[in-house]
Amino acid sequence: MKQTLSVPKRKSPPSDASSQSTRELVCELCRNFYQLGWASGTGGGISIKENGRIYMAPSGVQKERLRPEDIFVLDAEGEPLEEPGRGLKLSQCAPLFLHAYKIRNAGAVLHSHSINAMAATLLFDKRFKSRNLEMQKGVEGYGAFDTVEVPIIENTAYECDLADSLEAAIRDNPKSHAVLVRRHGVYVWGKDWKQAKTHAECYDYLFEAAGRMKQLGIPLEQ
Amino acid sequence: MKQTLSVPKRKSPPSDASSQSTRELVCELCRNFYQLGWASGTGGGISIKENGRIYMAPSGVQKERLRPEDIFVLDAEGEPLEEPGRGLKLSQCAPLFLHAYKIRNAGAVLHSHSINAMAATLLFDKRFKSRNLEMQKGVEGYGAFDTVEVPIIENTAYECDLADSLEAAIRDNPKSHAVLVRRHGVYVWGKDWKQAKTHAECYDYLFEAAGRMKQLGIPLEQ
Amino acid sequence: MKQTLSVPKRKSPPSDASSQSTRELVCELCRNFYQLGWASGTGGGISIKENGRIYMAPSGVQKERLRPEDIFVLDAEGEPLEEPGRGLKLSQCAPLFLHAYKIRNAGAVLHSHSINAMAATLLFDKRFKSRNLEMQKGVEGYGAFDTVEVPIIENTAYECDLADSLEAAIRDNPKSHAVLVRRHGVYVWGKDWKQAKTHAECYDYLFEAAGRMKQLGIPLEQ
Amino acid sequence: MKQTLSVPKRKSPPSDASSQSTRELVCELCRNFYQLGWASGTGGGISIKENGRIYMAPSGVQKERLRPEDIFVLDAEGEPLEEPGRGLKLSQCAPLFLHAYKIRNAGAVLHSHSINAMAATLLFDKRFKSRNLEMQKGVEGYGAFDTVEVPIIENTAYECDLADSLEAAIRDNPKSHAVLVRRHGVYVWGKDWKQAKTHAECYDYLFEAAGRMKQLGIPLEQ
Numbered sequence: 028m029k030q031t032l033s034v035p036k037r038k039s040p041p042s043d044a045s046s047q048s049t050r051e052l053v054c055e056l057c058r059n060f061y062q063l064g065w066a067s068g069t070g071g072g073i074s075i076k077e078n079g080r081i082y083m084a085p086s087g088v089q090k091e092r093l094r095p096e097d098i099f100v101l102d103a104e105g106e107p108l109e110e111p112g113r114g115l116k117l118s119q120c121a122p123l124f125l126h127a128y129k130i131r132n133a134g135a136v137l138h139s140h141s142i143n144a145m146a147a148t149l150l151f152d153k154r155f156k157s158r159n160l161e162m163q164k165g166v167e168g169y170g171a172f173d174t175v176e177v178p179i180i181e182n183t184a185y186e187c188d189l190a191d192s193l194e195a196a197i198r199d200n201p202k203s204h205a206v207l208v209r210r211h212g213v214y215v216w217g218k219d220w221k222q223a224k225t226h227a228e229c230y231d232y233l234f235e236a237a238g239r240m241k242q243l244g245i246p247l248e249q
Numbered sequence: 250m251k252q253t254l255s256v257p258k259r260k261s262p263p264s265d266a267s268s269q270s271t272r273e274l275v276c277e278l279c280r281n282f283y284q285l286g287w288a289s290g291t292g293g294g295i296s297i298k299e300n301g302r303i304y305m306a307p308s309g310v311q312k313e314r315l316r317p318e319d320i321f322v323l324d325a326e327g328e329p330l331e332e333p334g335r336g337l338k339l340s341q342c343a344p345l346f347l348h349a350y351k352i353r354n355a356g357a358v359l360h361s362h363s364i365n366a367m368a369a370t371l372l373f374d375k376r377f378k379s380r381n382l383e384m385q386k387g388v389e390g391y392g393a394f395d396t397v398e399v400p401i402i403e404n405t406a407y408e409c410d411l412a413d414s415l416e417a418a419i420r421d422n423p424k425s426h427a428v429l430v431r432r433h434g435v436y437v438w439g440k441d442w443k444q445a446k447t448h449a450e451c452y453d454y455l456f457e458a459a460g461r462m463k464q465l466g467i468p469l470e471q
Numbered sequence: 472m473k474q475t476l477s478v479p480k481r482k483s484p485p486s487d488a489s490s491q492s493t494r495e496l497v498c499e500l501c502r503n504f505y506q507l508g509w510a511s512g513t514g515g516g517i518s519i520k521e522n523g524r525i526y527m528a529p530s531g532v533q534k535e536r537l538r539p540e541d542i543f544v545l546d547a548e549g550e551p552l553e554e555p556g557r558g559l560k561l562s563q564c565a566p567l568f569l570h571a572y573k574i575r576n577a578g579a580v581l582h583s584h585s586i587n588a589m590a591a592t593l594l595f596d597k598r599f600k601s602r603n604l605e606m607q608k609g610v611e612g613y614g615a616f617d618t619v620e621v622p623i624i625e626n627t628a629y630e631c632d633l634a635d636s637l638e639a640a641i642r643d644n645p646k647s648h649a650v651l652v653r654r655h656g657v658y659v660w661g662k663d664w665k666q667a668k669t670h671a672e673c674y675d676y677l678f679e680a681a682g683r684m685k686q687l688g689i690p691l692e693q
Numbered sequence: 694m695k696q697t698l699s700v701p702k703r704k705s706p707p708s709d710a711s712s713q714s715t716r717e718l719v720c721e722l723c724r725n726f727y728q729l730g731w732a733s734g735t736g737g738g739i740s741i742k743e744n745g746r747i748y749m750a751p752s753g754v755q756k757e758r759l760r761p762e763d764i765f766v767l768d769a770e771g772e773p774l775e776e777p778g779r780g781l782k783l784s785q786c787a788p789l790f791l792h793a794y795k796i797r798n799a800g801a802v803l804h805s806h807s808i809n810a811m812a813a814t815l816l817f818d819k820r821f822k823s824r825n826l827e828m829q830k831g832v833e834g835y836g837a838f839d840t841v842e843v844p845i846i847e848n849t850a851y852e853c854d855l856a857d858s859l860e861a862a863i864r865d866n867p868k869s870h871a872v873l874v875r876r877h878g879v880y881v882w883g884k885d886w887k888q889a890k891t892h893a894e895c896y897d898y899l900f901e902a903a904g905r906m907k908q909l910g911i912p913l914e915q
Contacts, residue, residue: 067894067895067897067898068828068831068891068892068894068895068898069831069891069894070827070828070831088887089887089890089891140827140828140898142898142901142902142905145826145827145828145902146902146905146906146909149906149909149911150909159404159432160367160432160433161292161362161367161404161430161432161433161434162290162292162362162367165290165291165292170406171404171405171406171432171433172404172406182825182827182837182838183837184836184837184838208827210825210826210827210837211826211827211837212827221310221311224311225290225291225311226290228289228290228291229289229290231289232289232290232362232364235364236364236367236368238905238909239364239368239460240368240371241909241910242464242908242909243368243371243372243460243463243464244463245371381626381654382589382654382655383514383584383589383626383652383654383655383656384512384514384584384589387512387513387514392628393626393627393628393654393655394626394628443532443533446533447512447513447533448512450511450512450513451511451512451514453511454511454512454584454586457586458586458589458590461586461590461682462590462593464686465590465593465594465682465685465686466685467593603848603876604811604876604877605736605806605811605848605874605876605877605878606734606736606806606811609734609735609736614850615848615849615850615876615877616848616850665754665755668755669734669735669755670734672733672734672735673733673734673736675733676733676734676806676808679808680808680811680812683808683812683904684812684815686908687812687815687816687904687907687908688907689815
């Protein structure tokens, strides 16, 4: 379905105006995710691919206070095209994001430290499972009566060391638009920023629902 | 009780200004509901009937980012009078909303994916029940010492397939201003948008209270 | 302690400017309380006494959308001095608020439907008790190692019928700045709006803490 | 890592503009913390050291409504350089904050009454412990597979009486950037306001995670 809300897509090479609006969008969404509790403590964030250029936040900074001039711009291989300077470093998530861009042809990739996502990795072993919830329909390819599965990979000491297992999980689970990381959070993507955000909100709801059911004594795999 | 807060009601045929203000109101309320967690992942939303015209959001779009020009306008039978174009599609909820407009003479109908509503459907079989809570008084026809009942219908794979069972639930429960859908959410209506919103907030409180009581070990049917 | 933040107190007869700023303050605080979940579904609200005049919101309206011209102004006996008209009715809480103004010489009285307050009435019989929490110090007359007690009165079908038992509870508990109402919410007051709001925030924290402790298996009366 | 987001650091003696921007920053962060539930009921707050001058909020006032002219300015020994007057008193936290400034060479110190922090002190005896959570990496000196420990000191009737045990806890736990106070809250610091805020958000996440795990039946010391 074609959607024309908010920032329009352009097919021509990026003008300065297009680049600026994508930079602003990254900042706006990071503020949004901070409000949702997904990006506290400098964690989390979103990367957007637009006209073959990948916009990405710097590492270790407060995501809710990003300004457009703080954003890195990479080419499709992850090589920097524009750097903010001022000592800012590219996010350690960059290689992880690139896997979703390349393997899944994603248009945006989101990383969340939501406590719902982290807690969901404590309730399941190798795969998170959700069954028979309407919100599953917000994840492309799933219906309300399907089982949504999300692979859970083990955390590593350095975020860049997640790259291989994340790549394997993406390849081994072609239906999933997300990979959970144990005691850490979740990576979610979509064909564009709207779908990535929609996927992230729906998955987070499913993670929260699992915790809520556990607390209420409702069997998770109903 | 006549209320004159905010947008005034007009009895004359809709001027462009009236139509515009109702479109803006739909957008504003959707932002409000997103903040409340009722409309994440493009789910949920509100439809308002004004001067015989029904204003409704498109399907599958981020409800918190709606703009007035994205809204569909239908006649009382659900036939489109104004369409936003740009590939936007009418909400699948449209036939469901129409039942509340027709059978209950509603002035606004709201659909929420609140996790409180979803979880409430896991605590009861055929009917949600709340007893002896002050917030029940916010639902027209109920007092603080009544039992508020909300029918729970089973979810369907496609939202439009809910229409028949929703219609039956509305007809069979003339006192209720809401119908819960199992593992999905809730439809709520009122004589105007203020009452629909008030009903939705009060019902959501009752749903949340049921979950809270369950967690605290308090009997639900006290 | 004298505080001079925000709206200054005036000792002279109220100018139009003074009256207007108090009306705006009531509206602003109601928006604040809606955000906190204390005033959803048209419930809750705050009344402020300024220069012998009592400012009060109308009944059954959305508290977060109040405008200054919607506010009632009463004299110290509760007789209306200024009415908004337009079908708006005085809050049923008015006689309850007056008890706190008269018996305790309050400067502001707040009513909250916070689910934390409601749930706290399910955990205790005649009196809510909190022990050894730092936030108790925000309630005038209590230290961190005291026991804060709040009387719980039984709810009534009509809010005005609470007046007598509320009055008795106020008189019988001279140390308390609040009265809980079973399965309903809480009335809180203070010498001015700042203290009433501070009291309300501190009591709500104590109510929430009691529920949290119960969920964590921590004895409430430690 | 040098960060240049938001307010720049100046090495020259403070101009009026520098002082004003730090005052505004304290107010802005206090509003932020109120939204997070860390500073309700006049509790909590942040102090920032800039150019050898310490900016601190007054005692017992609503932190979310502070204005720049309400802020105290102290020298490095805690002697007042600028006072707001108008009856405002220096925070009782001042001596506590000074310990972190002196012993740890902190650039900002934050005090939070977050219910997550308070509840965490009920789950552990002498030391809060968190293991194997990614968010630990937001606390300087810790990795995702370390054990983060935060000393818990007993609360005192008067906040100033915490000074000695807080000082001892700071000295005895050189790796920690925070001290929990039983049934009270937490003190957190960092080399500048950004790190103090990042530390506070990460610690709060760890505290919340501990409570969540307990509710879900997950062993805390996994």
